[in-house]
Amino acid sequence: MTRTMKATLLGASALFLATGASAGEVHVLNWKGYGADEPFATKAFEERTGDKVVNDFFNSEQEMLTKLRTNPGLYDVVMINAAFMRQALDESLVQPIDTSKIENYKDLNPEQASSTMLNKDGKTYGVPWTWGLTTIAVNDKAFDTLPTSLKEMWKEEHKGRVTIRDDAVEAIQLGALATGQNINDIKDMAAVEQALSDLLPNVRTFWSSENDWNQMVASNQIDLGTYWSGSAGRAKAQFNLPVSLAVPEEGAVGWLDSFAIPVGSDNVEGAETFINYMISPEFYSEWDQTVGAPVSASQRALAALPEDSFNRKVMGSPEIAERVQFQQPITDAQRESYLQTWQKLKVNAN
Known part of the structure; x- marks a missing residue:
């Protein structure tokens, strides 16, 4: 009926x-x-x-x-x-x-x-x-001032205290930003692979849900990682967690x-x-x-x-807008290629 x-x-x-x-x-x-x-x-x-x-x-x-x-x-x-x-x-x-x-x-x-x-x-x-953005969110306990570069995730001092989402597309786009490339037109995939390979030793674990990320911050297991802007806002507003969002100079995925x-x-x-x-x-x-x-x-x-x-003053800032690269559709072949690359990188990191 x-x-x-x-x-x-x-x-x-x-x-x-x-x-x-x-x-x-x-x-x-x-x-x-x-x-x-x-x-x-x-x-x-x-x-x-x-x-x-x-x-x-x-x-x-x-x-x-x-x-x-x-x-x-x-x-x-x-x-x-x-x-x-x-x-x-x-x-x-x-x-x-x-x-x-x-x-x-x-x-x-x-x-x-x-x-x-x-x-x-x-x-x-x-x-x-x-x-919104996929960008860096930090554990306020680990930083006096917000980082200005994605490269912060690669620093030796954060070894074992970084998290990123276990998603092939997000990972590849993170690597593209870190190597100064357009996420929708990656010219040098080898550079992306190398950047992600260098990052993985710093990764404590991967996250798949807001709850994963928030629990790691609540138990002080991580210093920083990729996160969604709205999720970072909820972590602070709803759960009173020490989380702040940073939009690095290399840009963010929109x-x-x-x-x-x-x-x-x-x-x-x-x-x-x-x-x-x-x-x-x-x-x-x-x-x-x-x-x-x-x-x-x-x-x-x-x-x-x-x-x-925040969503008017910061996210509405022209300066922030200039750093955002909005996702465009990718083909099934691209998605499969990203997945194979990501799986290979994770296997080699173990």
């Missing part, structure tokens, strides 16, 4: 108003602990719409794609890194979105909303949600996350309303100030933050 939508958008100040009929469900696929499953958010959405939010999670973009392939019709909303949207489109895993039904869409950063990664043949397949509606969704109206809530100032302000969040793609949501907030 088709799940029915009960919400009517009320405009800028109010989110929704329940209008009757039977309650439905909105099935959301996302990273765990990434906004959509925050208790305050699911409670607010459910109270205003009557629709229940059912969350499911993935631990990598490849797992996300696999879940879409193997569970057609199960999900109504999926969070997709824009660099992976091409693969979802090539496999017909997501459907066009009628942005006229998403009231807050008009407030999005125009450049991000018009990204060729999220739009194809005049149709929109992804609604920009948040953006990413853009979006929401899409999978092919076969049984509650498209519910999906549209949920996405509208996710890009609203009401949701974003509470997420950022009580939990910690990446930068909103909504200009109105960002403007609702205090002027001295």
Whole structure:
């Protein structure tokens, strides 16, 4: 039986108003602990719409794609890194979105909303949600001042006290930045391999989730490592951990996350309303100030933050913007090549 939508958008100040009929469900696929499953958010959405939010999670973009392939019709909303949207489109895993039904869409950063990664043949397949950086985060106990260079991770004094995510693409892009190259146009892969080979002896362990990273800092096992900007913010705001973000002179990897509606969704109206809530100032302000969040793609949501907030003052700085290299899609062949290189490096380091 088709799940029915009960919400009517009320405009800028109010989110929704329940209008009757039977309650439905909105099935959301996302990273765990990434906004959509925050208790305050699911409670607010459910109270205003009557629709229940059912969350499911993935631990990598490849797992996300696999879940879409193997569970057609199960999900109504999926969070997709824009660099992976091409693969979802090539496999017909997501459907066009009628942005006229998403009231807050008009407030999005125009450049991000018009990204060729999220739009194809005049149709929109992804609604920009948040953006952020993969860069250095440090254990404040190990530093009097923030490091200014990626090369800090390679220093002998941090041997056995560095962590990076066990992800081939992120690792290769880290190596590209460290060797002064464009992450989307790597000319000297040998230099990247050598840089990563030199770094691995300093790596205590790899992380795969925010919980991994935060536990290592809480137990003072690491000095620094690669981390996501929003995660670093949450570590400090929500868990009171001694974590600070640094954007080194070599630059940082930028990413853009979006929401899409999978092919076969049984509650498209519910999906549209949920996405509208996710890009609203009401949701974003509470997420950022009580939990910690990446930068909103909504200009109105960002403007609702205090002027001295990190996501306005620091992440909005033109100087920082100049250092960011945003991820572009890579081919399956490139991804496989990166994976083989990364696995070889890890084996040789043991």
